[in-house]
Amino acid sequence: MHQIKEMAGDTVWIGANDRRLAMFEGVYSVPKGVSYNAYLIRDERTAILDTADAAVGRRFFENVEAALSGRRLDYVIVQHAEPDHSALLGELLARHPEATVVCGKKTLELLKQFFGLGLEGRARAVSEGDELSLGRHNLKFIMAPMVHWPEVMVTYDAATKTLFSADAFGCFGALNGALYADEVDYARDCMDEARRYYTNIVGKYGAQVAALLKKAAAPDIVRICPLHGYVWRENLEAILCKYRLWSAFEPEERGVMIAYASVYGGTENAAELLASELNGRGVRSELFDVSVTDASEIVAAAFKWSHLAFASTTYNMGIFVSMEAVIHDLVAHNIQNRTVAILENGSWAPASGGLIRERLSACKGIEFVEPAIRILSSVTEGDARAIAGLADALAGRIAPPIAAAAPAPRPAAPIDGNATRRLSYGLFLLTARHCGRENGCIVNTVIQVAEKPTKLAVAVNKANLTRDFIEGSGKFCASVLTEGAPYGIFQRFGLQSGRDADKFAEDEGFAVAANGLRYIAQYANAAFGAKVVESIDCGSHTLFVAEVTEAIALSDEPSATYKYYFEHIKPKPAPPKEAKKGFVCRICGYTYEGDALPEGFLCPLCKHGAEDFERL
Numbered sequence: 001m002h003q004i005k006e007m008a009g010d011t012v013w014i015g016a017n018d019r020r021l022a023m024f025e026g027v028y029s030v031p032k033g034v035s036y037n038a039y040l041i042r043d044e045r046t047a048i049l050d051t052a053d054a055a056v057g058r059r060f061f062e063n064v065e066a067a068l069s070g071r072r073l074d075y076v077i078v079q080h081a082e083p084d085h086s087a088l089l090g091e092l093l094a095r096h097p098e099a100t101v102v103c104g105k106k107t108l109e110l111l112k113q114f115f116g117l118g119l120e121g122r123a124r125a126v127s128e129g130d131e132l133s134l135g136r137h138n139l140k141f142i143m144a145p146m147v148h149w150p151e152v153m154v155t156y157d158a159a160t161k162t163l164f165s166a167d168a169f170g171c172f173g174a175l176n177g178a179l180y181a182d183e184v185d186y187a188r189d190c191m192d193e194a195r196r197y198y199t200n201i202v203g204k205y206g207a208q209v210a211a212l213l214k215k216a217a218a219p220d221i222v223r224i225c226p227l228h229g230y231v232w233r234e235n236l237e238a239i240l241c242k243y244r245l246w247s248a249f250e251p252e253e254r255g256v257m258i259a260y261a262s263v264y265g266g267t268e269n270a271a272e273l274l275a276s277e278l279n280g281r282g283v284r285s286e287l288f289d290v291s292v293t294d295a296s297e298i299v300a301a302a303f304k305w306s307h308l309a310f311a312s313t314t315y316n317m318g319i320f321v322s323m324e325a326v327i328h329d330l331v332a333h334n335i336q337n338r339t340v341a342i343l344e345n346g347s348w349a350p351a352s353g354g355l356i357r358e359r360l361s362a363c364k365g366i367e368f369v370e371p372a373i374r375i376l377s378s379v380t381e382g383d384a385r386a387i388a389g390l391a392d393a394l395a396g397r398i399a400p401p402i403a404a405a406a407p408a409p410r411p412a413a414p415i416d417g418n419a420t421r422r423l424s425y426g427l428f429l430l431t432a433r434h435c436g437r438e439n440g441c442i443v444n445t446v447i448q449v450a451e452k453p454t455k456l457a458v459a460v461n462k463a464n465l466t467r468d469f470i471e472g473s474g475k476f477c478a479s480v481l482t483e484g485a486p487y488g489i490f491q492r493f494g495l496q497s498g499r500d501a502d503k504f505a506e507d508e509g510f511a512v513a514a515n516g517l518r519y520i521a522q523y524a525n526a527a528f529g530a531k532v533v534e535s536i537d538c539g540s541h542t543l544f545v546a547e548v549t550e551a552i553a554l555s556d557e558p559s560a561t562y563k564y565y566f567e568h569i570k571p572k573p574a575p576p577k578e579a580k581k582g583f584v585c586r587i588c589g590y591t592y593e594g595d596a597l598p599e600g601f602l603c604p605l606c607k608h609g610a611e612d613f614e615r616l
């Protein structure tokens with residue numbers, strides 16, 4: 001039975017999923033399967049963009065015929081000749097002899113090499129900037145050599161502002177019912193696989209990917225349709241910013257990827273000690289035993305982390321086999337701009353460290369941390385001290401100490417809650433929608449940070465569901481609450497979690513902003529629709545920087561401040577009937593009974609920490 005997905009603008013997804021494939025391209029494990037995306041545009045003339053892998057032929061042809069629904073097929077656009085997208089072309093042309101193939105010149109050569117397809121008289125060769133009109137849709141072809149093969153092109157449809165991006169922006173993993181990235185928790189469930197896909201499939205060609213990003217930045221793009229994985233139609237910046245980093249070989253995270261190869265445990269012990277020493281210095285690390293980890297995972301991690309450490313035993317006077325394969329892969333994928341630490345082990349003639357250094361020296365921008373560590377079989381006390389020294393060196397590079405100011409340094413005073421409470425705050429209702437659900441929470445930090453374009457910064461506690469919704473959707477609406485806002489609004493949106501309650505069960509008093517999110521018209525004097533352009537991990541909170549897409553003035557009533565809320569809105573706690581031992585949250589009034597607050601205690605209602613509690 002066909003399984004197609006109607007998209008906006010007469011476009012239909014006609015791809016298929018494969019969950020039986022063990023190794024993509026014979027080398028990358030795909031435990032969650034893979035999708036082969038293909039698209040049909042039904043205009044005055046019809047065009048299919050790419051076919052699919054032979055393994056999913058039956059579903060693909062069912063989809064083609066269902067989507068065409070009896071219409072003739074005018075064009076088959078071949079953006080990429082690799083067989084996972086072109087294996088069904090021959091059969092498609094046999095079923096639709098009326099169709100003309102549209103592709104780059106080099107594509108024709110590859111189709112002939114792979115499938116013996118002679119397309120003389122049936123193909124129209126296109127080059128950079130050529131256009132094809134289907135009626136309302138005008139398709140423009142943009143050459144994207146080496147993203148992933150030399151013949152690759154992408155296609156821009158001005159009518160729907162869609163970029164059909166071939167392998168770019170793809171992801172491992174079959175589609176699970178959904179088609180769009182905003183219908184799933186992409187950051188949590190897919191970004192690691194998107195990174196593994198990018199780094200292993202096109203990671204080597206960062207310059208070519210950067211060139212494509214530059215070319216594709218010119219047209220206005222609202223939808224990205226890759227050949228693998230989910231389609232992007234919201235918060236495109238979430239994937240574009242990753243591509244900017246990956247293509248420039250810039251790390252996403254500051255910390256250390258530690259890859260080790262160990263036979264009898266000595267090298268593993270050294271790697272674990274290094275991770276532990278780094279942890280003691282506040283440096284994050286991620287460890288991989290290369291003998292049991294798919295090399296593609298390690299390549300992806302090397303693109304993610306800023307610093308790399310390789311610990312390998314010596315084997316046959318060389319690098320241990322599984323580590324040798326990883327190093328070979330990293331060099332082949334053109335890893336660049338990383339700081340590298342090396343630990344070698346060898347019971348009688350250690351040699352792996354020198355060889356790893358030699359191989360990685362061939363890559364651009366690789367800096368080594370000195371000295372390398374040498375272990376003879378097992379880690380000794382002296383080795384442990386050397387590893388601690390290596391952790392010092394790495395930590396120093398990851399978070400270089402701030403140069404002392406002219407006055408003599410003195411220990412910093414502890415954070416005084418009375419000082420932070422002197423800062424002025426407003427009160428805002430923040431709303432967001434993701435995966436079909438809407439939620440809202442009360443925040444106290446919404447500030448304007450730029451005028452042209454108008455940008456806001458919003459800080460949201462990570463424990464709030466609304467934060468996850470903003471991260472997933474890339475947009476929010478902020479209502480500026482007024483002094484007339486009743487306590488019930490704060491109870492409804494601030495003192496319960498959207499995980500337990502539908503905060504929008506009652507809809508009265510709300511209006512809808514242009515970005516589709518609700519704002520509270522009744523108790524706000526202004527509302528802002530905004531699109532996230534950057535997010536910063538601030539520890540307990542995420543700071544979203546967002547461009548304002550709509551600013552609505554609602555009334556002249558004064559904005560509620562935090563101080564006003566405590567003095568006039570929040571009910572005063574009733575005097576206790578009997579003296580109780582415990583603590584009360586200054587923010588929301590929650591009472592904890594006991595002699596002392598547990599370590600790391602967070603208010604279960606408002607998520608504020610122990611510093612915001614006072615004794616009863």
Ligand code: FEO
Binds near residue numbers: 085149167227228
């Ligand atoms: Fe999905 Fe390069 O093919």
